[in-house]
Amino acid sequence: MRRRYKRNIEEIRNIVADTEQFFAQENIDESLRMKVDLSLEELFVNMVTYNTETVCEILIEMKLIDSGIEVSLTDHDVDRFDPTESRPVDVDAPLADRVPGGLGLYLVLKMADSINYEYHERTSKITFTNKVAETDV
């Protein structure tokens, strides 16, 4: 699957629909859906929210890999931002110290089995994988 999306959070519904279709078409284990949906949404929203220096559409690619799925998001004409270097969130902090926001990338790093960031000629590409645990195969 390879498709470009407008820089609008309303596109989430189209991304979800395309992900659902890809899972069905490739017969990918549905137990991975929540993790893939969450990582895709968080990374897409992050690009839309913070990469405001570009008007280019965001390219999303999905491919079947052994025991799972590989997903990449590519954003053109943007500054470097490596989500794998995002600051950790203290999830043990008391309620008074917790503020809305900041959890998205933390959850992506927690959910993905692997995540890789590339930056070349003002193009950011984030690739993550989710695999069915060997005990579940």
Added chain:
Amino acid sequence: MFDIDFNNSGAVVVSGRLDAAQAAKAQEFLDRVLDECIVDMAALEYISSAGLGVLLKTHKRLMVSDSELKLINVNSHINDIFRYSGFDKLFIIETVSS
């Protein structure tokens, strides 16, 4: 598709997908809650960090007046998100099986 409403018992019932595109709708509704409130999540299929932010903001506002949100009928996938986020230490959560 996301929906939020009160049921006959006064609990808030949420259903569908609470993602970044629906967070404003959820926040607008929960801003009307003024005291102790149960949120029935039996029909909630998905939640992202945007939805977590809505719950956290509402919970913090209610805690000022010694009230809180109680989350019930939480499915295992969403409970995983709550645990990863540390929400299991901040909210009273009842899972589907508990």
